[in-house]
Amino acid sequence: MTETHTINEEEIAKRWQKFAHVSPYNRELGLLPHAVRTDWCVLKVEYQEALVGDPQTRVLHGGVITALLDAAFGFAIFVKLPEIRPMATLDLRIDYLKPATPGRAILGGAVCYKLTAELAFVRGAAYHDTPDDPIATAVGIYMFTSGRPVLRNEDVPR
């Protein structure tokens, strides 16, 4: 991978962040781009007491994992498109494999593995260290809704 690509990935991450942080909900979760590759986009959520589901175990709430994966899916589709297009989650399936470790940040990685004019198919995983030891895995389908692009990616040098 060349230097030029790395710079562009940073640009795309910034662009996404600017777009995503308009959302109060995303801001509250504090989701941050962690890695940008067309075959694996990663967002990160830091451990926060406010996101705990069970105070006894101090494990983060399952809803945080879901929101992280949903956002990572949007991010993974975004990097495959020339622009941000309005889209809606059509469906989502999440399998929970083990509890997150209290005190540790969680990564949410995703890839858009099929893209048509109307639909985007994605899969991903939430994990601490590697997708091969997942906290949760997920698949989803997103549908592009009618309307003009929200933000064009073509201004971002690739």
Next chain:
Amino acid sequence: MTETHTINEEEIAKRWQKFAHVSPYNRELGLLPHAVRTDWCVLKVEYQEALVGDPQTRVLHGGVITALLDAAFGFAIFVKLPEIRPMATLDLRIDYLKPATPGRAILGGAVCYKLTAELAFVRGAAYHDTPDDPIATAVGIYMFTSGRPVLRNEDVPR
């Protein structure tokens, strides 16, 4: 339905709320019991700017719907059990049918339609007025984890 049942339902709702509100994440979402029946338990989330996903449309974030349904599933299992047992979401599938209306509260209803020694099968819907006009529908499987009951329901008169 008799007066006695109504009172017990209130007791169960209070009991659940006390348990659920220990969770900072649930507190932040402000989930409240709305109706308690063994065949349809309903939680409510009020419209809040902090939970908005897209400031332009003012539609609540999809993650809120998911968290609402996940909590309603837990509630629906709780009313079928003699005690609160430690359990984990095994998997969840959500279908999104239409955007929530900005400014309106969302109800999340659920029923635990099959219960075994190890598993609970649930289905539910998120909606404004009636489950027949859903914002989202969902199914899930929960697994009881080993360990003693967290809270007994048997002290709650039924």
Next chain:
Amino acid sequence: MTETHTINEEEIAKRWQKFAHVSPYNRELGLLPHAVRTDWCVLKVEYQEALVGDPQTRVLHGGVITALLDAAFGFAIFVKLPEIRPMATLDLRIDYLKPATPGRAILGGAVCYKLTAELAFVRGAAYHDTPDDPIATAVGIYMFTSGRPVLRNEDVPR
């Protein structure tokens, strides 16, 4: 329900059967319309040794349940449309709750609970006696593919 409606339902069932039995796979399974209502369409598969999954238990193969539900989904969408439109299964989720009883026929019921210009959302169940005691439950999304209608329902008196 009036006599007239009953007759039309029979017509719709015949029409569907004619269409469905063009498929060798459906013929082999021997799927038959059992009941036709816009809110619950039911197909039936008789117990057959050739469809057994495990000779020791004599339980029908899980794939039979899936095929039955997939067909019932198509049937449930068909009764809601003025014509048979070409469509494709987009996704399917099936939860298996208990084994089918050897020697008994299985019913597959379904309802198309949301219909848009592009998509049909369905849910259903496989059972012996009643959907409330299911062998399996399922949800799915079907997508209408471009092209002209395969068969018009409008010729069928309603």
Next chain:
Amino acid sequence: MTETHTINEEEIAKRWQKFAHVSPYNRELGLLPHAVRTDWCVLKVEYQEALVGDPQTRVLHGGVITALLDAAFGFAIFVKLPEIRPMATLDLRIDYLKPATPGRAILGGAVCYKLTAELAFVRGAAYHDTPDDPIATAVGIYMFTSGRPVLRNEDVPR
């Protein structure tokens, strides 16, 4: 990979086939082991007129894809275990990405990516040439049911 491993894989494939072909339904579909690796087990179904779903397009019935993937999931779990244990499909989600090409065989590949005392988590894909260009993708959870092993793998040299 050594010669010895290749031989064992053949042994495992034979062993599985012997077990699977006891099922009339599997025999009818004519499922055959195509490749055996603990990280990707592949079954094959040849194109057959009897399995066609739509005679006009000559595309195989979706139920064939589902049955293929369900069997591949069982195969993928089998190679990870020291014995064949009685188990049941708990749930299955399938995403259909494109129609199968008429006249061509279909491969169903799968991996068991998480195994606990009670559950097996699997994912897989149906395809003609490569899993990267899938006809369908799938995830599922299987549950080990009580009872003794059906067939021990330990007699198979590894």
